[in-house]
Each structure stands twice: as structure tokens, then as C-alpha cells.
Amino acid sequence: MGNSSSIQAADASGFTQSRSLSRSFFGAAALALVIILPGCATYSSGFAKVEQAAAVRDLDGAVKTLDELKLTGADEALHHLNKGTLLRLQGNYAESNKHFDIAKELADKLNAISVSEQLASVSVNDTMKAYEGLPSEQLMLYSFKALNYLQMSDVDAAAVEARQFDIKQSQIAKQNADAKYLSGAFVRYLNAMVYEAAGERDSARIELQKALDGYKKQNSGFPVPASLTADLARIKAGKPAPSEVVFILQNGLGPSLHEATVRIANPNPQNGSSLLSLAVPKLAKRSVPVARIELSAGSAVASAEVVEDVNDIAEKSLNDRLPGITARAVARMVVKNAAVGETKKRSNELGAFGLLANIAMDVGSAVSERADTRTWSLLPGVINMARLPLPAGKHDITATYYSESGAVLATRVFKDIEIKPGRKAFVSDYYLNPPAQAKAPQ
Template identity: 25%
Template structure:
């Protein structure tokens, strides 16, 4: 108990969603700051490409100082769950306009992924945590970022480089995101097979728990894969198209279309790039794309799962997702100053469903650990009763009650839905209106013939955060 008390401030005994609520609230109440102009695409000097006409509280802008909440978040990155806090820090810093802090946090998260991928280190760290986890909860195990989180890290890091007008850096991150998606399928299949083998070795029937996860299955059933992310494919496809890399753009548009085969927008994108490859595309103006992050992804819930042991049933806390807690998708509409509609975003990544699918795929391994944990805790309680009487039994009962916390860790500043739309406009400056349930914003954006202008809009409770990224055009 004395050994474990030092961890009580983190996820071991304090639920992760309650921790994350602090920095999510920070984003909703970030003080207003003056907007810095974007760098000119050619000279790097200030230009008129930055947002205009917004209320200061609704703009993404640098924060001159770090709050106590963010300082605490930064301090948590040194612990066993460091990669999770690094992801949160990268996202929060990005939305606060602290670009360098965001780049550094995401770069450190990627370094942590590389360490995770070194199998010897993963095995050693997992074995070191097993003894503690058997007597506490899964929060004692070091956090391993799931594939969908790793892919979003790469995509948001690409946006960081894009905002700094570093097309080469953005290209590297987009390619890394694509590679993450390529290797994820085979890796996950091996993990599930290994967990099922462990269940068989420990004579644990996983099918007996099926009825307890109807809500999780309903949320997870909205996606086919826990890692395929059409939003990332779409963003990278836009980038490649703007730089004339039509083959790469077509590949990524088609991958996005495979995930959303009924999308008229994606079908048109495939046709447009195919025409460009055949040199049939004219100079019809420039593309404007709106990348829209809606709200925050839902946290894991907790429920009590009865685990059968040789001594009878033992109740353990288990994570899940439910449809009742899932936010509804709300689109962003783009209008011109005459209130004529130009575009409306569509969902390309249901992040809550990705998270639920990931949890569902992890169930076999988690159920094995929970069954072993239930037996270990029962034995601990029986031994205390035998050796120390009623007082020992009472102490272990209290400990078991306090330590029984579901593993609710996940990246919670990710959006509930990642959306996008695009349309063409003639070359020149255009004033656009972004309309969402969180409020409206008016932006003046530059459009370059056969170039790409991207608006990144993020809706958090009570705020609409926006920024216009530097125009992408010409060869890389």
C-alpha cells in the first residue's frame, strides 16, 4: 500500500477522464490573445493570409504563459503513462497556438512509439507491471498508444509543419501516417491471437462474457476497423494534389473512398485527380478545404463485471462505451458573404467508434487479466483473514474496493468526429462564414490558382477555434 500510494495522483486510483477534464476545460476557457499573421508562402514574412474578422476569443493564437493545469500535464509526461500525456500535451498546445510546444510533444510521443515497437523493451516493461497489476488494476500497466491514436499524432504533427509552411516536414508525417495504417492490421491480428491462446492456456471461456458488452459492440459496430482513418487519408490526398503528386493523391482518395464508399465528395475527388493525371484539368481556380474537428471524443465508461473463479464470482471494474454517451455528429457549413452555401462538412472519422473498436479488439487480453486478478485478490483476502483475522480481512476488502478501477485511459482531447469539405473558388481573397452549433466565424482566405487553402476549425464546448494554413502549391 505504501508503494502504491505514490501513484494515487495518476490513473492507478484516480480515473483518467477526471484528470483530462481539467485540460479540456482549459481549452474552453483559454484567454483571448492577439492573432499572429501567417507566414508568406514564398518569403516567410507576414501576409494577409491570417484569419480576419473573428472575435479574439475564438481564434487560435499563441499563449504567453503556461497555466498550472498545463504545467501539471507537462510534468505527467515523465511517468509510465508518459506517451498518453504527451499526446494530450501536443493537442492542447496546438489548439492554444503554442506551435513549438506541440511539435516537441508530438515528436516525443513518436519517440515513445519507437520504444514501444522494440519488443524486448515492451516485454520487460509489461512483466515489471504484471505483479502490481494483478493486485490493483490495469492502470498499473504502462500505457501503450493504440494505432488510431498514433495515426492522429502523425496527422496533427503534419498540420504543425503545414502551419509553419514546412511542406517537407508535412510530407514526412503524412507518409508516416500511411505507414502506420499499413502495418496496423497484421499487428492487431497477432495481438488478438496471442490473447486467445492465453485464455485457452488458463482455461478461460471468453464467450461467457458476450452479453455484458452489447453497448460496446453497438458503438464499435459503426466502423469496420479500429485504425483505418479516412480523414487522415483525405488530408494527405489534398496535400499531394496541391503539390502535383497526383498518383499519391489518387491512392489516398481511393483509400478514403473504400472506407466511405457512398461519399459523393470522395467520388468527385477521385474523378478530379484522375482527370488531372490525364492532363484534362483546366485552371478553374483553387481548392479550399475545411478540416473540422467536432467536440471531444467520449471517455470510457465503467461497469461491474462478475468474473467466475474457483471460489465463486468476484466483481471487477471493466471499461466500456455506450451509445447513450456518444455525441451526435454536427456538420460545419461554409457560406459566402451573400449567405450562399459553398460546402458542408461530412464525417470522415468517427473517433469514438474507432476507440470502441480498439477496446473490443483488446477484450480477450483484458478478460484474461481480469480473471487472473479476481483470483489473486480473492486469495489475498482469504490469506489475510486466515493470518490476521477479521481486521486483516477488513483491510484487504477496503483495499480491493479502492483499487478496483477500470482502465479508462485514452486520448481524450481528440475530436468526437473528424470532418471535411472542399470547394473551388476563383483566385483572389474571399470572405467566408463558418457556421456551427458552437457559433459562427468570418474568415478572409487567400485562394491561388491550382493551389490549396486549408481552414482548420475546431469546436470545443463554448468555442470555435479557427486558423488558416499557408497555401500549398507547386512541386515539393
């Protein structure tokens, strides 16, 4: 009887120890899984199909594909920016502005990032932070909203956007004193037209001067638009605005961001991860398909100018942000390495279970390091503007797009565009590289 009791006690003790080991192993494995999960597919990773549909002008398909993408709370503002853009390209200006408004409200709320999100950014990766839009994107949002209102002939609402932009740009300029590319020159140029249409000629003159100064400061590699300097001279001379068509082309797509990862062997793997990982975003510019634009109505002809180079602004923005991004990545690497080291000390007591847990932690630590490659993907690479003075009345407007070699890429006709005396009629279009011609980023 005594021997039997001893055996039963030993069995119970062994069972308890085994169960304890299992719990410890599964706890370590669960921790590794939590670290690995953020490395799964993201909202941005499925965006190619949206772009492909938009490139062949299947905007209904692009919207449907966008809505089917995996969406988390962290990507909500980004989703509304992209959906607002697609709806704008469809000509659904009112619905477009509803989504832009949601994106703007979210960005305003997210400007003060919560402590929990900051901690997640340091301990896991930057994709854990809710996307609020880069400062340059937040400024560009105002131009699209104003253009939507102008194409709905709501000058008063466009003027409200112009005033709100001025406040926002001043805030961003104070927060980014050295970032001259955040002058919002194009938006101010557009806002000057809005103010003049609203009868606020002095405000228009001020905006034109600020736009001129902004273009010079930006140093974007293209000349100050000649139409801007002509407008400024005309307003200073007290001359009225002509009746004209203002044509805006969203030309190509802005750059995409890709992950650049460095992994090195830890010289002290027993005290942390076997592999130390650091990931940062890398910018890949995409070709701008339309090299020249000709706008015509009857015998009247005008050529387009570059009024915004989104590619250039995005590159300067990333260069400014990289030191901070890299510092956070290094801090994450230190935090994760220390956490893995502590876990390894405990799991070494678990034998085979501990070895498996260590492997899981090493893999989880490496895989969880992700760069934040989110961006407002449907922004154009370049924005072109053509202005064609015409007599008041209805006109058929033809826009012809040429490649770098001079080949005609497309001809678009906009029927019955009505121009009122002394007013501007705004017309917009977009052109993307067809999927077969799209070049993969190097």
C-alpha cells in the same frame, strides 16, 4: 533473585513476541496499502476542468490546468497527446508538433511492453501500464501532425508524415487483421491532398483509392465523402487541382471511458478476499454539437461533410479489446484472491492484529481493482471537412455552425486567407458544447 530473573525473562519474551506481532501486522497493513494506492485519483480524473476551459475557448487556461494535473510516468504519452492538441487549437502548430513527436516516440518505445509492466497489469490493474495510445489514436496522430505542417505551409514535412503513416498503418493492419475501422481512411484522404500539393499525382491517386476502399470497409454510418470521389475522378482524368480552401472542424469531444465494477461475495472468504472485484471500462458517447456547417466567401458557399467519426471508431475499438481486458481482470482477481488467502493464513496467528490485517487486505484487494479509463480525451467526436473553390488571392472565410434544430451556434470569420494558384489553403477550428449544455454520460 531467581524469581526476579524469571519475571524479567518472561517480560522480555512477551516484549519480543509483541514486537514480532506488531511487525507482522504492520507488514500486512503495508502490503494492503500498496494494493490500495493505485486506486487513488489519476491523471484522467481531473480532466473535466481542462475540457471546460477549452469549451469556452480559454485555451491558455486549458493548457495551464492540463500542466497542473497529477502526472505519472505511465501517463506521459497521454499528456503530450492532449497538450499537442490544445496547442494545435491555439494555432501554435510548431509547438504542437513537438509534443506530438514526443508522444509518437514514446508510443514506439512502448509497443514492446516490459515484462514488469505486464506483471503489474496482471497483479494490480491495467492503469499500471504506461499509456501508448490505442492503434486508432496512433493513426489519428499523423493527421494532426500533417495538418499542423500544412497550416505552416510546409508541404514537404507533411509528405514525410504521409509516408510514415503508410508504414505505421500497414503494421497496425497486420496486428489487427479483422479491425476494418483501422484503415485510416480519413488520414489517407488528407495525405492524397498532401501528395498532390507536393507534385506526386500518382501517389495522390493511390491514396485516394485506398481512402475510398477504407471508408467502404469502415462502415461508419456516414457516406463516403463526395469530395473524395470527385478528387479521384479528376486525378484519373488528368485535370489539375483547383485553388480552394479546405476547412477542418474538430466537432465536439470523443467518448469518455468510465469504470464498470462488479463485486460479489466470496463463498470461501477464509481462503481469500471477502469480496471479489472485477472492473472493466465502459464507453459513454458525448453529443456532437454541430449538425451542419456552411463555409462561405462572398457569394461562394460550400457545406461540410463528415470525414471521420471518432465516436464510432472508439466504440468498435473497445468492443474488440473487451475480451482481453476481461480476461486480464479475471486473472488479476484470481492472483489477488490467492495472495490474500496466503496472507490470511499467516495473519490468523496474530489475534486482534491479524483480524485488522485481514480487514485491510480485503479492502485493499477490492479498492485496487481499477479499469483503465485513460483515453486521448481531446480527440473530437466527429471531424468535418468543407472544400470551397476560390480564385487565387486573399479572402475572408466565414464558417457558420448550426445545431440539429437549425439554430446558429456560432459564426467564425477567418481574415485574409491567402490561396495560391492551383493550391489549397488549410483552415481549422473546433467547437465544443459549452459547460452548461454538456450532458453527463449516462
